[in-house]
Amino acid sequence: MEKRSTSSTNAKSNKNKIILTILSVAVIAVSVFLFTVIKDNKTIKQADSLVAIGKYENGIAIYDTMLTKKYSDDVMAKRENAIELMEANENYERGIESLDHNDRYKALKYFSKVPENDTKLYEKATTELQDIEDVTAAEIEELIGDQEFDEAHDIVNAYLKAAPGSARISNLKDTLLAIEKDVTKKNAVAKAEEDQKIAQAKSEEEKQAKAIEDEKRKQEAIAIASAKSKETGKWELEQARITGANLVNKTLYTTSKIANLRDAPTLGGNVGIVLYKGTEVYILETHVESASRTWCKVRAYTNEGSYVGWISYNTMNNSIP
Structure with a gap:
């Protein structure tokens, strides 16, 4: 009875040792797991902090690890959110x-890529986009x-190539096309009227030029005729002088x-x-x-006697009936 009791006690003691060993291993395993989890959480929070302050590449590197x-x-x-924030x-x-380089169209493309999930940057980018649109519209x-x-x-x-969704600039494009069409039409009418005025003025100038030219030719013709007349008059006067000289010492009849x-020798005589x-x-x-008139000083013989005086040669050459 004493031997059986001792054996039972030893078996019970060994069993307790095994249980304690298992419990110890379990505690150690749980402790290691908890330590790892805590460490990992701390590392993730560190990465989160780096992303929050804008050190995206450092945070992404930790996420990758x-x-x-x-x-x-x-x-x-x-990690994906950090990449989006970095971009x-x-x-x-x-x-x-x-x-800064005065390239508003590139700026439009870049600001338009800022996502809404980055609230702060999205608000700033939206403000920049609005400012660019305001300046461009003005x-x-x-x-x-x-x-x-054309400009x-x-x-x-x-602008619409860079930001095709801009309703404001699209409306301005419609306004531009409408006003341009109206102005083009008005300019065409004005040009037609101006062309007509120019044509009328040119026609009037041509008429005036023709009238001046005609008057010039008329005056030239008159001058030529006058010159010819003078020449003829000179010749006729010379002929009259010759005729007059030949009449001296001749006897004629009226x-x-x-x-x-x-x-x-004048009509006033x-x-x-x-x-x-x-x-x-x-x-x-x-x-x-x-x-046309030559005076002759004559001695006239009549029944009453002879008289001396001046008579026109035309009364002796059948010029006057």
Whole structure:
């Protein structure tokens, strides 16, 4: 009985030792697991902090290390979010850099890529986009007002290429097309009217030029005729002088019905007597008044006696009936 009791006690003691050993191992395992979990959580929080202060690459590197050790959907989501935030920051910075280089269209593209999940940067990017649109719209409106349509089209098209969703610039494009069409129509009408005025003015100038030319030719013709007339007059006067000279010392008879014998070789001379047709006269001298009138100083013989005075040669050459 004593031996059986001792054996039972030893077996019970060994069993307790085994249980204690197992419990110790379990405690150690749990402690190691908890330590690992705590350590991993601390590492993840460190990565979260780095991402929060903008050190995206450092945070992503930690997430990658964690995923290499053990894949986790939560860590993967944090990694993807960090990448999006990093890209958002890069796009925002590139947008600011583009503005510094006066390239609004590149800035539009970069600011438009900033996602909404980065609330702070998205708000700033939205403000920049609005400012760019305000400046661009004002510039387009000014160009439309100045009727600089080609430049306005260039800006509108470039803007909509960079930001096709801009309703404001699209509306301005419609306004630009409508005003340009109206102005083009008005300019065409004005040009047609101006062309008509120019044509009328040209026609009037041509008429005036023709009238001037006609008058010039008329005056030239008159001048030529006058010159010819003068030449003819000179010749006729010379002929009259020759004829007059040849009449001196000749006896002629009056051929006109009557001839006034005057005291001077002019129609203003006093009439002494009237000689009738057929009266004999002796020409003492002549005086040529004009090509058509030569005065002859004559001695006239009548029944009453002889008289001396001046009579026109036309009364002796059948010029006067």
